[in-house]
Structure formats: C-alpha cells, structure tokens
Amino acid sequence: MSVIFQSLATIPNRYAFLDCIQREVSRDVHLSLLLIDVVRFSDVSSSFGYRVGDVILEEVALRIKKLFGKDAVLGRISGDIFGLMLPGIHSDMQLRGFYSHLVEHFKTPISFDENAFVADFNVGAVANLAHNKDISLLFSGAESALKQAKQNKYDNFQLVRLSEKPESGRSLALKADLKRAFANDELELYFQPKVNLQSLQIVGAECLLRWNHPLDGIIVPGSFIEAAESYNMMNEVGYWVLERAFRSAFELQSRGIGLKVSVNISPTQLYDANFVSKVGKLARQYGLDLSKLELELTEDVALSNSLLVKRQLAEVKALGLSIAVDDFGKGYSNLAYIRDIALDTIKIDKTFVMGLDSNPVNKAIIQASQLIAAALGCRVIAEGIETVEHLHLLRDMGIEIGQGFLFSRAVPFDELLTLTQTDFMVGTSLAYRSRVS
Template structure:
C-alpha cells in the first residue's frame, strides 16, 4: 500500500513508467504461460502420434483375438517383442524427433483390463487400474502425464512420463477389443518447452523493452508539453487574477480589490471596534497635463502617484486607482476622523512635491474626500459614495481635504449626489439601459439604422432624465466608463439581433472626453471582437462642437476608428463653428442636421436655407445626410423635396426598448449597409 501511495503521489511520467513496466512484464508472463501450455499440448499430440504409429506399424498385426483373451506363450511373446522393437526402429528411421520420445514402457491390455503383454514381464497377467482405460475402450486416444516408477519425489521433468492409451480394434470388429498403453519420457518435452519459452522470453523481452522505451520517450515528450502548458496556464491564471484585481497602468489595486478589502476591513472592525476610513484622491487639472504634454506624460505621472502615497502609509493600508486621475486609500484601522484627516494632509503634502516626468518638472495639487465608518456609512458602497461626494465638495471649494458631513453634504449640489449615484449604478447591473430610436428612409419603407439612447432607472427616483446626468458625467472622467458601458450594452443587443437575422446598424454617441482618449479605438476594437459584431454595423456619433474643440487631436482618434471599419457621424450639425478645411479632412460617413433647424424649416426661411445648405454640403462631400427632429408630415415632404436621405423623429418612431424593436424589424426591411466611406443610396 505504501508503494501504491508513493506511485500516486509521483509525477505523471513516473506513474506511466512504473505502470507500463508492470503491464509489460504481466503481458510477457501471460504470453510465456500460453506458449508453455501450447508446447505441452504439442508434446501430448506427438506422444499420441508416436503411440498410434507404434501400434499400427507392427504391434497390432502380430496380435490376435486369442492373444488378447488368453495371453502369450513364450514363443508368441518373443515374436511380439521383436515386432515392437521393429516398430520403434521404423519410427526412429522416419523421424528424428521421435528418437527423443523413445518409449519407456509398453503394455497391452484386453477388455477386462488384464495386461497380456508388457516389456516388463513381471506385469504380465496383472490387472490395470488406469482411469483412462474405459475411455480408450470406447475408441478414443487418451493422453496425460504420469510419474516414473522410480519417482524420488522431485518434479524436475526427468521423473515425469507422458502416458498414452491407444484403442486396438480389428478390421472386422465394431469396437476396440484391447488397449495399448505407452509411456514416453517427458524430459525431451520439458527441454523443448524450456528452450521455446527461453527464446520467447528473450524475443518478447527485447520487443517489449523497445516498445516501452519508445512509449516512454513519447510520454516524456507529452509530459514536457503538459508541464509547459500547465505552467503557461498557471501563469495565465495568475496574470488574469492579477489583471482582475489590479490597475493595468499603475499596478495598484483596482476598484474590485478595493471593494473586497473594504468589506473585509468593515467585517473585522465589527469585532475589533476599530474605525475604517476611505480617502478619495483626485488630481486637480490633470487634463491640462494630458492636453499640453500628451498622454504619455500623464500616464508616467500616474505611475509615480502610487509610490508617493505608499511611502506615507502603513503596510496594511491599501492604495487603489479607480480610473482616470482618481485614487483611493483604505485605512483599515484608525482612531477617528482626526487621524484620517492627518493622513489625508500627509498624502496631500507628499503629492505636492514636484514630480520629475521624463525630465519635465510637474507640480500637482489634489482634492481629497474623507469618509469614516460607521459614522459615514456601514458598507463599502456607502463609504465610497460619501467619500466621493466629499471629494467633489473639496474640488468645489478648493479646500484640499474635506470630511464628509451628513448634515451638510446631503444637501450639497444635486450634481454631486447624481455623480455618486451614477458611480454606484456603473458598479451594478440593471439600472443603466438603452432605448433605441429608428432612422427611416423618407418613404418610410426601410429602416436605415438605430440610435442608442441611454436611460437610467434609479432605484429610488425612478427614470432619471438624460439631461440631468449626462452633463454631470461629461464633466468628469466617469464619462469614459459610461461610454464603455453603453457600447457594451449596444453590442450585446446587436449580437442578439444578428442571431435572429436582423443586421441593423446602431449608433452610439461619443463625448468630447472620449475623443481625447487615445485608447478609445483599442477599446472599440476589443468590444467588437468580444461580441462578434461586424465593425460596419457600429456607428459612432460625435458633435460638431466636440470635434472642432481640438480638431487636430480628434482627427487621429477618428481616423483610427474609421480604419477599424466603424461608420462615423457628425451629430447636431449646424450648432457649432465648423472649419471647412477640417470638415473636409474628417473621415466621417454621415452628417446629421440638428433638430432645431429641421423643426423650424417649415416656419422660417432662414432654417429652410440652413437645412438646404447642410444637405447640399453633405452630398457634395459624399456623406449620407440625416435629418433629426422630424415630427410632422410637412417636415417629411420638405425634406423629400430637398433630397435628404434619412429621417429620425417622432413622426416615424419614438425611442423604445429593445423588446419593441424586434417586432418592428420583423415588419420593416433594413436598408443594406454600405461600406465605410460610401453614402447610402438615395
């Protein structure tokens, strides 16, 4: 049992080596036993043949019924013995193999079992008690093994005999009238068996050894590959586990790990009585660094923040990056608010020291929000929310570090509460959802695409209007996370529609901050691949004012998105101050006329002129033109006269949830999607 446990505890290759060796030996033993049995059987058959031939060659022809019944007189006995010797000589002359089976004794018995002839004259007249005699008298040749008369008790093959019984039947008789009993030496048979087994064992051992060596080498290669794969898999699992709990840029803990550590600290505090503090830190005017020096400098600065913070903290404290320029510090055990405030000031002081980023000296100021459990929250979500509110208060009043005050900050500007709730909504599922508004050809026969519109179902306030939370999100880095969520929701739904045979394009709006994010094209490419949606079905809408704010920088991001195969659209056209030079360079496919001009085009000549000019401009640039805010039949007629391509508005359909879009797509055909850069056929 101990050996078995050792084998089980060893490696795969060692187990294979031991088990295969045991099986190989077992196969060898089984085969050798089978061969030994076959050789023994062959020896018996040869003995039977020898006895039968001896009888047929000369013995039986010298016998008569009277001899079997009455025995032999001396003269007849001499004649029979001469015939026996003649038969044996004839056998030896015919086959050299038979010489090894020179008979040891020959007996002839009649029907009563009396020995009427024996080469041992002392046995003549005695009665045979052989158990094989009845079977032989029934006409069967019977063979077996017996011990020699001088058996010394050793069973080494030289003392064993082959015993054969051959029926003696006269030609005019229906049944045998006697039996010849012949004893042959077993030693030659034993020697032949030993020689055959030895040859087999050697051959089998060599063959199985070669087979085992080949299989061992093969399994060794398999084991090496499996070890490498296991190591790669283990490394991948560790990498994935690390990526799931750490920020990819700074290597610090991310929001997931921070939340886990907070929950653990809060559970521990319930036993120890220690207070738990959370500090939310935001770098002031970080956007200016990115805009003036580039994102590479901004990223390098962010990587230096963590070590600065860590140099002030204890080993058990946690530093995390939540995204953008926001960091968080978890203090699992503090004496109270005063200690948390002291730590916050030390952290601010550490970050105020000049940073050296690739030879460029950078000065950074930060705003810190402080929340301490249990006064400011009993769970991780509430603590983070209140620390977030306190941090934005610190930004508003430029106070550096602010402790959350329930009596004051709950009545802080509503946008702070909205921002805190929006962060929480991003960390949960189900609150943020999309409605879709179809875009139709002006004849109403085809759907050209859908625009995804974000909706927020607040657990307490119900549906929150987009105008109440979108501007708040656009003012902070949270808009990037919000855009990623919208893209994920839209692509998930597009994949469902594709699976049901509806390849409908969907448009998603991008903010100015998104256009400034160099990582946006990589994010879009990753999400498209994850959801298995063709890039040509995704449309990204950017406002005219967003593009013109930093046209040169946006041009690079838009071009990379266009290179992916994504269709691009300029939204709210006519409300900004477009430079014709930049407008001509932008890799866009679609131009959307702002609703304010479309709705007024049937009432004022100025709006009609602007709509006509926008349509002509779009067509001249090779763009598809979409009119927003189409709410009446008069709008449709006017746009048809002007040659507009697509219309979007309440006249055709209001925004609706995805489960209402499905039946609509079943009723209305989808306009074929053109390649990027090609206008929709009018």
C-alpha cells in the same frame, strides 16, 4: 514658444486646449491648471453688443498671456471662461499668488470707444498630482474649484487638491446612486429608429441612455451625465454604453436584422488613449460586422483642431466603423476642420428641421449641409421630424433618411424588434396620413 493671438478664433478651444495638456502631461506631469471666469461679462455683451464683447475678450486673453509668460498655455474653455496651464511645481501660496497677480493687473481698465471695463475674475486652481497622467481628473478638479469659487461669498478664488474629495453630502449620495446603478443594472439603452423617408422602412437606430431609477423612474441622460462628468465617471458610463451598443448590434445581426446601430461617444472617451484598443477588443469579443455600427460625435468635438481626436477617429474608422457628426449646424465651429475628418454621416440638428415649414433660412441651412455632405461623400440624416409636412419637405429636398417622433420615440430593445417587424403597417399608416394632410 510665445503665441500672440490675432483673434478669439486663434485661441485653442476647449478640446485643442485639452490636447495641449495631454501632450504636456505625457512629457512632464508637473503642472497646474487654472480656470478663469470673467465676472459679469454678459453685462458687456448685452449692453454694448457682441462685437465689443469680442474685442474685450481678445484684450483679456492677450493680457493674461503676456502676464504669465511664454511657457504658459492659454485656451478658451467656453464663451467667457479661459483655461491657463502653467508648467512646473506650484505651492498653494504660489497658486493664490497667481490669482492676486491677475486681479491686481486687471485693475487697469480695458478701454473701448468712450467706455471702460474693469475685469474681475472667478478662478479655480488645481496642481497636478506627482504621478497623474489622467487629464480628465485634472480638468474635473479645476472645474470643481471654479464652481466653488463662484459660490464663495467673500473670495473669488478656490484651490482644490486632487488628493482631496471636497464633495457635499448630496454629491456623495448622487455618486453612490451612480455606482449603485451600475451594480444593480439600472442603466438601459433605448433606441430611436432611423427611417428611409421614401420607403418608410427602418434602416437604423440610435442608442440613447436611460436610467431606471428605483425612486424617480425613467431618467434621461441630462442630469446624471452632468453628475458623471463632475465625479470623473464619464468614461465608466461611456464604455458601458459602447459595450451595450455592440451587444445590441450583435443581437440584431444574429436575428438577421440588418440595422445600423449608432452610439454617441463622449469627448472624454476620445481623449482616452485606450479608446481605440477598447473598441477593437469589443469588436473581437462580439465578432460583429463593424459596418453595422456608427459612432456619433457632437459637432464641436468632431470639428475641434485636436490631433489626438483626429488620430483616434481615423483609427476606429480603419477598423470598419462609420463616423457621424451629430447636431450639425448647431454650433459655431470652424468648418475648415471638417476637411480633415473622413465622415460618413452628417446629422442635421433638429432645430432646423422643426422650423422648416415656417423659416426659409432653415431650408437654406439644410441645403448648405447637403452640399457639404456631397463634397465629403457622406450621407445626410434629418433629426426632429415630427409632422407629415416635415416629411414631405425633406423628401422634396432629397433627404433620404430621418428620425423623429413622427415615426417613433426612443423605445426599449424589445419594442425596436417589434417595430422592425411592422414596417409595412408603419408605412401604410404614414402614407394614409400623408394623403389626408
């Protein structure tokens, strides 16, 4: 059915678009995916402002949708990158023809005020394999194609075949590194304590992944998570972290330490149809009190308009796990979707906490988050507490739980155990610092 977009907000976002692909793949695997990057679009926004930029992007989206017909599905992957799903079997020549058709059509300028913008594009394309229902493989192929299209010197189009592995020597080496990390048990969970801001007792801990690289030492997730996503290994990493989180929570439970363990869940896992069954299997394996485990989701995933995500979250919550939204307020999500998810925790993004003592708007944002949490019946956790001033201000505002460098950085499991036995000393030290501040 043909869809006419009324505004950018009505175009399916990355996760809703992936949901559309998942539904189509379950019905018919014969489709192709194009990722369309608007070249030099940042020049428009910086020169004419975001309002004009939004108008142009709306026109681009509308033209693409009309150009490829009612069977095509368009989504907005990020600011100036669109995804286009085309049902059917397509040859390499047809996919390149789609690109040529797109570029030729947009030689007609988009007019605004007394100016005109001629849109040009980088396009990455991939045709699905005959038996593939793994949309992460399909999307990773399209992302790889787009990346190559941007790097091409003379051609803004790149096609990747999923049966091929167009990896450079460095890519192969990094992928081998990741494989070796699993084989040699080089990955490790660190834990950042969550503290009751009144009693200064540790009440929980967030799991954070670290890589004990034999040459580079301790590596934080950023770079190798990006690599794992590129090489379609994110599920492997995500489920390793989840299993170790269960193991750590069980170890705490067996020692009589009643901390709630929080673990970050990737979008890839939430779009895995086997996610809930794997969580259930881990629950049975460890016999864990699941009220002691919490799944943390980024705001854009939790608030995405995805029926699959909502269903998965409802099912894991029914098992007894808690659901938290991480980095709340950082993104630009449509908050209407938050009504449809039964959340237990809202974690206020650290950027609002770290500027709390210097920017009154930050305080207003935190207070607004408290109102939302109260309406939802969930608790609020503040991230990024680094000074005693932050602690005082958050206490005065009624925030009960927080985490940050004031209390502890992320530490290995054995150090977390030590911290749980020294709450009184931590509390005494902080109370003294509070008096002299």
